[in-house]
Amino acid sequence: MDTIAIEKAGMTPLLPFLERINKIKTKEDIINELAEQHKEGIGPLFSFYVYQDDKNSTAVVPQFQQGGLGMPDKDYYTKSDERTLKIRNAYKDYITRMFELIGTSPSDAAQIQGRIFEFEKSLASKSSSRVELRDPVKNYNKLEIPKFQSLLTNINANDFLNKLGASYHYVLVGQPAFFEAINTKLVETSVEDWKIYLKWNVLRKAAGYLSDDFVKTQFNYSKALSGQKEQKKDGKSACRS
DSSP: OOHHHHHHHTTGGGHHHHHHHHTOOSHHHHHHHHHHHHHTTOOOSEEEEEEEETTEEEEEEEEEEEOOOSSSSTHHHHOOSHHHHHHHHHHHHHHHHHHHHTTOOHHHHHHHHHHHHHHHHHHHHTSOOHHHHTOTTTTOOEEEHHHHHHHOTTSOHHHHHHHHTOOOSEEEESOHHHHHHHHHHHHHSOHHHHHHHHHHHHHHHHGGGSOHHHHHHHHHHHHHHHOOOSOOSSHHHHHOO
16 A cells, blocks of 8 residues: 555566566467466466365365456447447557556557457357356366366366366366367467467556556546446555456
8 A cells, every 4th residue: 555656666566477478489388377377366368266166065176267358248249239339448448558558659559459359359259148157057067187188188287287286186167168269269369469468467457556547547447337437545446356
């Protein structure tokens, strides 16, 4: 809560994360970065946690759920009603402005925004709807590691779980089709697009802890999403996500 120090620091706290992402050159580097960001609580691409097995109270197991979207769910990427379009435009402005705040030119930031939005839209197209997510049976899929590996042929499943510090003999996967799509995306998406997506995840997760220009930019988007008209005096805590 040392606001003077926070304002003085500006984007400096982001630099180690951005510099690490800038060094990515291969798909294996991308997988390593995904694991690092999940360990740091940034959580790109999917939701991961270790929790009690719903069907076995004695087991605490790694669990994977769909995720990776900056907006609440898939409908925000596809619906065309007035409210959704307003929120979607605010989200695009949010992405653009955040990249400008870390020194990207306006023209490059606008181009990056388009690539990030299309990346997330492709994830949304493979995501389950809110209604589908309410089905506890459909969203409970117990997979032994060889079966989990068959979903993620482009990732060494055992190695990835070890990187996450969550090695176990089975995992729970909420939406297998989503992870099959991720597996394809690892091959089909360029390294450069992965890098900007990973940077975006760092930016949006860190914004509420940074200087006021980041906090206000985040609030402008959340205002469109929630309808909240004024930012709380404790803007940092109010905008954290």
